[in-house]
Amino acid sequence: MSIVVSALKEEQPHEKRVAIDPDVAKRLIKSGMKVLIEKGAGVASYYNDDSYKKAGAEVVDRKTALSQANIVAVINLPSDETLKALKSGQVILGLLSSLIKPDKMKQLADQKVSALSFELLPRTISRAQTMDVLSSQSSVAGYKAALVASDTYSKYFPMMITAAGTVKPAKVLVLGTGVAGLQAIGTAKRLGAIISGYDVRPASKGEVESLGANFLTSSVSNGAGSGGYARALTPEETAAQQKELAGFIADNDIIITTAQVPGHKPPLMVPQASVDNAKPGTVFIDLAASDLGGNVAGSKPDETIVTDNQVTVVGGNNLASELSNSASQLYAKNVQAVINAMVDKDGNLNIDPKDDVFSGLTATTNGEIINARLRDALKLAPLPKDEPAKDETDEKAEQPAKSKGAE
Secondary structure, eight states: OOOEEEEOOOOSTTOOOOSSOHHHHHHHHHTTOEEEEETTTTGGGTOOHHHHHHTTOEEEOHHHHHHSOSEEEEEEOOOHHHHHHOOTTOEEEEEOOTTTOHHHHHHHHHTTOEEEEGGGOOTTSGGGGGGOHHHHHHHHHHHHHHHHHHHHSSSOSSOEEETTEEEOOOEEEEEOOSHHHHHHHHHHHHTTOEEEEEOSOTTHHHHHHHTTOEEEOOSSSOOBOSTTOBOOOOHHHHHHHHHHHHHHHHTOSEEEEOOOOTTSOOOOOBOHHHHHHSOTTOEEEETTOBTTBOSBTTOOTTOEEEOTTSOEEEEOTTHHHHTHHHHHHHHHHHHHHHHHHHBOTTSOBOOOTTBTTHHHHEEEETTEEOOHHHHHHTTOOOOOOOOOBOOGGGGGOOSOOTTOSOO
């Protein structure tokens, strides 16, 4: 019996992406799988139901997509009703907010559902990079952030020389130069602005300067964490960071913030005093805006706020969804890479908890929470240590790909 993969229509109101596009559906079917797409799942990404049917997929209702699938692919953590409908032995794959909502992972473990959460992926392992949703979606978000900034800002981005006089170029500061930050820098540079980048990871300097931007050195000794992510700063480091950034923020016209640490509240890089002291017309784009807070004081997810001092704060947490077609293409390829790695040579699903990629990516399997960070969040005792199965290519990969920094 062939493996059945389904993609659900997203339930969040601002979400336009779909987890599987027609091209990946066609590839999965060609490899011997069956693909079910919930009716209307791809419409907001400009994939109508007929495009999936032409690819060989079946368009079905939500109940069928849930009940018949071995693997359920989603963008975001579904509703409680959807989670409760999952059955023992099924696999759910997506951005499941596992470290923010560990209780939901415990629920899935109790249901004996295997949950693969992209936020947990060990990104520095070479063969995991084709699965890296955080990088693919952050690249889209960074690009879109620069465009939103340009559209929101009341002046030109490039220098303009006209018969009436010369207009100075905009000055853009990007805080956090991981994947999203580097894409924002590159896009804003192509639009003609003067760019500066700031990061607590010293290794970012070369990447920022290679894009033609000025790198602002941080007083934080080394903010690099494990797995290709930035670490959470101490309160003292956060205070020092805010103080040193205050002058940079006041000197720029547009500030794009991208700093996130998985499982933690986003670091506050721009306190209220810096927002209050910003020049009228300044634009902040906060890619880390969330219900937990953001990088910019007062930012709210999916909202644009204009302050009393005429500063605009854009909650850009879902900007990847605004480029829904391109974002879905990339996301679907990440999903395909995970599915291909899960299927063994006999065509059976096999999640190996000793595998160095899946031991990180997998939140729950066989009724057990197996991810170490998630067990710690739930205050569970560590599992007995087994040496993960190493990918021999990883021993040669001392560093992640350049674009795999923290967002």
